[in-house]
Amino acid sequence: MEKVTPFLMFQGQAEEAMNFYTTLVEDSKIKEITRYGSEEVGKEGSVMQAIFSLKGQEFMCIDSHVHHEFTFTPSFSIFLTCESEKEIDQLYSSLGEGGDKLMPLDDYSFSRKFAWIVDQFGISWQLNLP
Template identity: 75%
Template sequence: MEKVTPFLMFQGGRAEEAINYYTSLIEDSEIKSITRYGVEGPGEEGTVMQAVFSLKGQEFMCIDSHIDHEFTFTPSFSIYLTCETEEEIDTLYHKMMQNGIALMPIDNYGFSKKFGWLNDQFGISWQLNLPE
């Protein structure tokens, strides 16, 4: 086995918008490559056939599915971020909550100094933690 990479499947042509958003929010992050569907398809021309991006060194892959599925993202798989400062967790939480849904509003739940769990505007689940 060479490596393990989380893979995100977007619908509705939102993959590029999402990865641009995530790499702008999280420092030391970058889009490494994007391959797009051409006129020959099978996806809509210009949408993401495959992209690779990294968030704080963790590499992810994603696509825009050209097939409409009956399923989407679920909170049972989430991206867990360990923050370094209260300002960082507050900023990330509030930005990610724009058109998002709080699963556990940011608070002290006893297992960390400050914690929040949310689904962002793209349906991706994030757990943000500020340890003691």
């Protein structure tokens, strides 16, 4: 086995999500994007496959050309350990906009500040300030 990479399947929002995430998390970037062409099964210009990294952790993603009745579930989440109140507050505000707050930002006894949210793309995030 070479490595393990989380894989996210979007339905038309992969590039928008990657751009959003890489602007929020420092030391992050889109590394590679392969797009569907005019003669391929996916919508022309949409993401056939992409690789991006958040603080060094690589993710793969696609825009599925097949419509699925399922989407992301909160049981899989991206866990971010923050370094300051300013950082966790900013992430909570940005990632929570247009999403759902499963556990609002608060002191839950196991962490000075913690939140569990689902963003506008359906991805679940745990934000922690130990």
